[in-house]
Amino acid sequence: MSTQPRRGGRPAGRPYRRPRKDPVRILAFEALRAVDERDAYANLVLPPMLRKAREKDPAEGGIDARDAALATELVYGTLRRQGTYDAIIAECVDRPLREVDPPVLDVLSLGAHQLLGTRIPRHAAVSATVELARVVLGDGRAKFVNAVLRRVAADDLDGWLDRIAPPYDEDPEEHLALRYAHPRWVVSALWDALGAPSAAAQGGGGGDITDLLEADNERPEVTLVARPGRCTTDELSSEETLPGRWSPYAVRLAEGGEPGALDAVREGRAGVQDEGSQLVALAMAAAPLDGPDERWLDMCAGPGGKAALLGALAAERGAALLAAEKQPHRARLVARALEGNPGPWAVVASDGTRPAWRPGGFDRVLVDVPCTGLGALRRRPEARWRRRPEDLAGFAPLQRGLLRQAVAAARPGGVVAYVTCSPHLAETRAVVDDVLRGLRKESDGTAAELLDARELLPGVPALGEGPDIQLWPHLHGTDAMYLALLRRTA
Numbered sequence: 001m002s003t004q005p006r007r008g009g010r011p012a013g014r015p016y017r018r019p020r021k022d023p024v025r026i027l028a029f030e031a032l033r034a035v036d037e038r039d040a041y042a043n044l045v046l047p048p049m050l051r052k053a054r055e056k057d058p059a060e061g062g063i064d065a066r067d068a069a070l071a072t073e074l075v076y077g078t079l080r081r082q083g084t085y086d087a088i089i090a091e092c093v094d095r096p097l098r099e100v101d102p103p104v105l106d107v108l109s110l111g112a113h114q115l116l117g118t119r120i121p122r123h124a125a126v127s128a129t130v131e132l133a134r135v136v137l138g139d140g141r142a143k144f145v146n147a148v149l150r151r152v153a154a155d156d157l158d159g160w161l162d163r164i165a166p167p168y169d170e171d172p173e174e175h176l177a178l179r180y181a182h183p184r185w186v187v188s189a190l191w192d193a194l195g196a197p198s199a200a201a202q203g204g205g206g207g208d209i210t211d212l213l214e215a216d217n218e219r220p221e222v223t224l225v226a227r228p229g230r231c232t233t234d235e236l237s238s239e240e241t242l243p244g245r246w247s248p249y250a251v252r253l254a255e256g257g258e259p260g261a262l263d264a265v266r267e268g269r270a271g272v273q274d275e276g277s278q279l280v281a282l283a284m285a286a287a288p289l290d291g292p293d294e295r296w297l298d299m300c301a302g303p304g305g306k307a308a309l310l311g312a313l314a315a316e317r318g319a320a321l322l323a324a325e326k327q328p329h330r331a332r333l334v335a336r337a338l339e340g341n342p343g344p345w346a347v348v349a350s351d352g353t354r355p356a357w358r359p360g361g362f363d364r365v366l367v368d369v370p371c372t373g374l375g376a377l378r379r380r381p382e383a384r385w386r387r388r389p390e391d392l393a394g395f396a397p398l399q400r401g402l403l404r405q406a407v408a409a410a411r412p413g414g415v416v417a418y419v420t421c422s423p424h425l426a427e428t429r430a431v432v433d434d435v436l437r438g439l440r441k442e443s444d445g446t447a448a449e450l451l452d453a454r455e456l457l458p459g460v461p462a463l464g465e466g467p468d469i470q471l472w473p474h475l476h477g478t479d480a481m482y483l484a485l486l487r488r489t490a
């Protein structure tokens with residue numbers, strides 16, 4: 001029998017075989033396409049896709065819990081390491097990557113992740129990805145995928161990194177960027193914010209840039225908050241939970257725990273909230289005050305996680321919370337988060353830079369400004385590749401404007417907590433320093449000073465030299481939240 005290929009490329013005599021449809025990989029591919037094509041967020045698009053697939057019959061492409069975990073790992077892992085996989089794939093194709101069709105590149109990245117970032121055996125990773133390519137790209141392009149993945153499979157991740165990354169001594173930032181899959185400018189910014197290695201790190205206790213970059217590549221634990229006066233940590237605790245590390249209101253869920261299954265979460269008495277977010281809200285609430293403690297303001301409240309905790313804390317003290325949010329749809333989420341709050345609260349859809357409230361009336365103000373989110377890279381696997389250094393300049397005037405208005409909203413003697421979910425110095429210290437400097441120059445008499453925020457988080461280690469606080473995923477297990485606490489003095 002002739003083995004000459006026919007015009008379609010199939011050897012004569014070999015019967016056509018339909019591609020095997022693997023629902024897990026098809027779902028992972030579709031999620032990657034949504035992220036790539038529609039700028040969707042993986043943490044938002046994936047859960048409903050998984051839910052739908054789990055409701056289907058297995059004969060019709062339904063998946064079970066283990067499949068769902070694999071699909072999640074494939075999507076998150078592929079997106080997280082995208083820059084590194086792109087650099088490796090670029091070595092294995094004979095044209096610039098920008099000339100490879102995006103869906104083909106998504107299949108290749110998915111294959112590269114299975115080969116280099118999981119324990120899936122090589123032959124299984126290649127054949128499953130080629131089958132996927134046959135289903136979603138067609139037989140012709142599946143051959144290209146097969147050829148490229150065989151080249152990728154010729155080495156493991158460490159071998160590839162030795163080839164594509166410069167030695168650490170020659171170019172430490174590029175080395176770390178490729179090894180830990182972060183854009184170079186992000187490595188550089190995180191390193192600046194982290195500063196010189198702490199004494200603990202020098203003694204081998206962790207705390208240096210590689211620990212941080214590694215932590216950014218881990219999936220964060222799910223942490224719950226028991227909103228005080230409405231729920232207790234005991235109510236949330238079970239054999240599947242651990243106590244919070246730092247916040248007295250936190251409970252950590254074991255892998256696979258479903259917060260939505262808990263009555264307290266469904267009823268809004270508890271919620272999902274990173275311990276870092278809890279800590280900055282608690283510090284704002286604990287800051288010492290002279291005089292009344294009756295009116296609290298959350299100036300950038302959407303979607304309402306911190307507002308719900310502050311509302312509960314305020315209620316215990318008989319204080320009222322006003323939560324402001326510029327986007328009306330997000331303001332509605334804040335109102336939902338505050339529903340059932342035992343004390344007085346109100347939500348306004350309002351631009352904090354043109355306040356809807358009279359200045360000088362609040363005892364405590366939280367301003368949790370919009371930012372690059374570089375402190376939450378663990379949660380949003382694609383975010384690091386989407387952000388650009390230019391984004392910082394876009395946020396800068398807004399962050400300064402909001403902090404200025406937060407100081408103006410506080411009464412003399414009142415406190416302001418400036419919070420970002422980014423450790424980038426341009427969004428943290430630079431903003432606070434500029435606003436304080438600006439106040440000193442202005443002649444309207446408003447003045448503020450920095451308070452030592454570290455004292456308000458007793459028992460939390462490695463908070464830096466103060467007076468502000470930077471939390472870190474590798475040191476605290478939290479998002480990299482930043483907090484500066486100011487007191488309006490005049």
Ligand SMILES: C[S@@+](CC[C@H](N)C(=O)[O-])C[C@H]1O[C@@H](n2cnc3c(N)ncnc32)[C@H](O)[C@@H]1O
Binds near residue numbers: 299304330350
């Ligand atoms: C970092 S988020 C706040 C997160 C919130 N504190 C929480 O814990 O759920 C920043 C919020 O500020 C809102 N925002 C942006 N510009 C604003 C402005 N000029 N005034 C008030 N809110 C604004 C955004 O819509 C976004 O919801």
